[in-house]
Amino acid sequence: MQTTVFPQPPADKTLLEQGSVFSPRFDTNGLITVVVTDAGDDMVLMVAHMNAEALALTMETGIAHYWSRSRASLWKKGETSGNLQHVAEIRTDCDQDALWLKVKVAGHDATCHTGKRSCFYRTVESGVDGIGLKNDGSEALFDSSTVYPAKR
Amino acid sequence: MQTTVFPQPPADKTLLEQGSVFSPRFDTNGLITVVVTDAGDDMVLMVAHMNAEALALTMETGIAHYWSRSRASLWKKGETSGNLQHVAEIRTDCDQDALWLKVKVAGHDATCHTGKRSCFYRTVESGVDGIGLKNDGSEALFDSSTVYPAKR
Numbered sequence: 293m294q295t296t297v298f299p300q301p302p303a304d305k306t307l308l309e310q311g312s313v314f315s316p317r318f319d320t321n322g323l324i325t326v327v328v329t330d331a332g333d334d335m336v337l338m339v340a341h342m343n344a345e346a347l348a349l350t351m352e353t354g355i356a357h358y359w360s361r362s363r364a365s366l367w368k369k370g371e372t373s374g375n376l377q378h379v380a381e382i383r384t385d386c387d388q389d390a391l392w393l394k395v396k397v398a399g400h401d402a403t404c405h406t407g408k409r410s411c412f413y414r415t416v417e418s419g420v421d422g423i424g425l426k427n428d429g430s431e432a433l434f435d436s437s438t439v440y441p442a443k444r
Numbered sequence: 445m446q447t448t449v450f451p452q453p454p455a456d457k458t459l460l461e462q463g464s465v466f467s468p469r470f471d472t473n474g475l476i477t478v479v480v481t482d483a484g485d486d487m488v489l490m491v492a493h494m495n496a497e498a499l500a501l502t503m504e505t506g507i508a509h510y511w512s513r514s515r516a517s518l519w520k521k522g523e524t525s526g527n528l529q530h531v532a533e534i535r536t537d538c539d540q541d542a543l544w545l546k547v548k549v550a551g552h553d554a555t556c557h558t559g560k561r562s563c564f565y566r567t568v569e570s571g572v573d574g575i576g577l578k579n580d581g582s583e584a585l586f587d588s589s590t591v592y593p594a595k596r
Contacts, residue, residue, distance in 0.1 A: 296575070309558060312577045314568050327479050327488055334486040336479055336535075339542040351570060383488075384577065385563035386556055390491040392564045404538055406461060411537035412544045416466050418503060423448070425464045425536065 296348035301388060309386045317389040318344060323359055324391055328403070331380035331394040337403040338411045340369075342391065354379050356395055373439045374399035400433040405440065407432030448500035453540060461538045469541040470496060475511055476543055480555070483532035483546040489555040490563045492521075494543070506531050508547055525591045526551035552585040557592065559584030 301315040302308050308315070318324050323341040330337055340358040342350065346366055349357040356377035360367040370376035377395035384391055397403055404411040414425040453467040454460050460467070470476050475493040482489055492510040494502065498518055501509040508529035512519040522528035529547040536543055549555055556563040566577040 298575075312579075314575045314577050325477055325491055327491060329486075329488065334481075334488075336481065336486075336488075336544050339477055339479060339537060351568075351575065382568040383564040383580075384566055384568060385491060386558055386565070390563075391568075392488050406538055408538075411542075412535040413538070414536055416503075416534040416536060416543075423450075423466045423503065425466050427464075428535075 296351060298344055298347070305387075308388055314384065315388060316344075316347065316384065316391070317387065319389070323361075324389060326358065326391045326393055328356070328377065328393045328395055331396050334394075335410055336412055337395070337397070337409070347391075350379060350393075351382070356393060369403075370397075370399060373402070373405075373434065375402050375434075377403075402433040405436060407434045407436045407439075409433060448503060450496055450499070457539075460540055466536065467540060468496075468499065468536065468543070469539065471541070475513075476541065478510065478543045478545055480508070480529065480545045480547055483548050486546075487562055488564055489547070489549070489561070499543075502531060502545075503534070508545060521555075522549075522551060525554070525557075525586065527554050527586075529555075554585040557588060559586045559588045559591075561585060 299315045301317045316324050322343045326340050326342055328337045329335060341361060343359040346357040346359050356369050356379055358367045358369055376398045379393055379395055381394040382391060402409050408430050413428050413430045415428060417424055417426045451467045453469045468476050474495045478492050478494055480489045493513060495511040498509040498511050508521050508531055510519045510521055528550045531545055531547055533546040534543060554561050560582050565580050565582045567580060569576055569578045
């Protein structure tokens with residue numbers, strides 16, 4: 293169903309970095325890294341990957357699609373939970389090997405499969421006992437055992 | 445010089461996702477993806493990668509270190525430009541295969557080698573003429589041709 297075709301990145305670094313042609317640099321696995329933030333307050337919600345088909349579908353539908361590396365399949369984020377991501381803006385970085393999506397999350401306003409708003413719910417803390425993770429106190433916005441029963 | 449050793453990720457997904465042990469999941473190249481935002485306003489500044497040594501140095505010094513894939517070397521960000529990144533907070537995501545660093549940037553308060561504050565200075569726009577990139581109007585905060593003369 294993909295109709296959008298992305299051009300090959302130019303060999304000229306100045307064109308790549310300063311030009312107006314969008315030529316995403318997919319890696320050797322055909323993937324590009326995507327940072328996803330909330331369009332409202334810029335909270336980092338997740339880091340994911342897209343292949344060309346996922347990126348094209350995202351641009352054509354306005355709903356974020358990714359490539360699930362663990363399932364090796366196209367992934368319409370929120371299809372099961374209802375937490376679809378409506379894309380407000382897409383940016384790319386200087387050398388076009390990363391994307392930044394600003395999204396509005398539907399449903400429970402939760403992005404993480406654990407039910408939390410963001411996947412980044414733990415801080416890395418150094419203390420006298422070494423390095424540990426500390427939960428930031430964010431609560432699950434849906435019951436993951438109900439939404440994803442097959443995962444239990 | 446690396447003294448910090450990170451434990452192997454647990455096979456138990458619940459421990460990995462809900463536990464308090466920091467066990468970053470480096471990929472087959474020994475790298476983990478890092479999202480870097482400004483600690484003040486959460487602007488996404490860059491996406492980079494760390495190996496275990498870079499992560500250890502970052503935690504031990506409070507200054508962000510990365511692994512440069514293009515140069516295949518350890519990279520103390522800002523060492524040339526003066527735009528060192530002082531780490532305010534480190535987070536990891538649910539399955540610990542990505543990090544989020546909140547930083548305060550020294551020097552020119554610029555992260556991109558082009559001199560701009562963020563590497564994400566272009567939006568992806570769909571129009572009647574197809575897809576293109578639009579500069580967001582951010583200006584260079586330093587002269588990259590002076591700071592990086594070898595790159596010219």
